[in-house]
Amino acid sequence: MANVNSVRDLQVLLVEPSTSQAHLVRRMLENCGVATVKLVASGAEALAALAEEVPGRVPGRVLMSSLYLPDMAGTDLVEQLRLDARHAALPFILISSETRPQRLEGVRQSGACLIVRKPFTADDLARALNAAVDYLNPPAELEVEEIEALRVLVVDDSFASRQHLQRLLHSLGIEQVTLCNNGKEAVAILSESMVDLVITDYNMPEMDGAALTAYIRQQSWQSDVPILLVTSEQNQGRLAAVERAGVSAICDKPFDAASIRRLISDALH
Structure with missing residues (x-):
């Protein structure tokens, strides 16, 4: 092309x-x-x-x-x-x-x-x-040592959003991407598998992004893992609560590839 x-x-x-x-x-x-x-x-x-x-x-x-x-x-x-x-x-x-x-x-x-x-x-x-x-024109690969070894967990109840994030992560050189539908599924994965980054939506069934963030920071053995919230949530009070819970960064939907690249880079350094 x-x-x-x-x-x-x-x-x-x-x-x-x-x-x-x-x-x-x-x-x-x-x-x-x-x-x-x-x-x-x-x-x-x-x-x-x-x-x-x-x-x-x-x-x-x-x-x-x-x-x-x-x-x-x-x-x-x-x-x-x-x-x-x-x-x-x-x-x-x-x-x-x-x-x-x-x-x-x-x-x-x-x-x-x-x-x-x-x-x-x-x-x-x-x-x-x-x-x-x-x-x-996806941004260049992340300047992260051994990027191919990075393990990213994407948590989003939207199939289209999960696929979009997976394509973007692959374009950045990140190949080890695990996808799940909600926070409850993410908790099960985190209990058994180590990850380097969690990218999560806010509004999800079973367990939303706020509850997932609180769980990771307070109960998970991976409590220090960077968490990037990518969301269409517009309620600033709710987003402030998630920030207090310990997300590393928040990005609005729709988002551009350059912004996600920058936020991921910041979270991993």
Whole structure:
């Protein structure tokens, strides 16, 4: 695949049911330097267009979508993409005026590049496009001695989020990655296996990230292991409680690869 070095190398598939809004966003994308913009009006059209493409033959492909489509929500669209191995790593940007966290949770958990809130400016759009470029260009391997020996435990109830984090860790040179669905499963793994880093979500069934952090710091024989919280949680009081419990760092979803690389590097040094 050709290198994607800048916004000019991106090819955007824009999913927007409003003709006037679609043409407005296309003009803004072109003004940002995007040379190729294809317009479709529904989730089904977007999936069909992607199905016609040979994987890897469209360098810089980015999917940009509104939240409310005539046949599905943007959250449904990205979740379907993440279940298809051909598009599991496709950069996804959501454009929406929606602010309710429950409506955006699926997008946050899916490994989206960014959520662009309406009304937005050219600068907002440019930031999202640059995030897509970064997404398509994973950061260099971590400068950690014997990185291939690092053992990382990823705890997240979202399949898409687990897969996204695993791909990112592999791109950083970390191959020993164990995945589990919630804190309760993580406790069982930690009781039997030594790890060098725990990356956990906050909101999970059975045992959430706060309870897992408290358990590790107070009861686990691996009480000093670095813990990175990667979460869509917006309640600052809850996040403050997790910080007090002993997480090493907190990163919001959606996140960019460079931020995760920096946080992991800081936690391991």
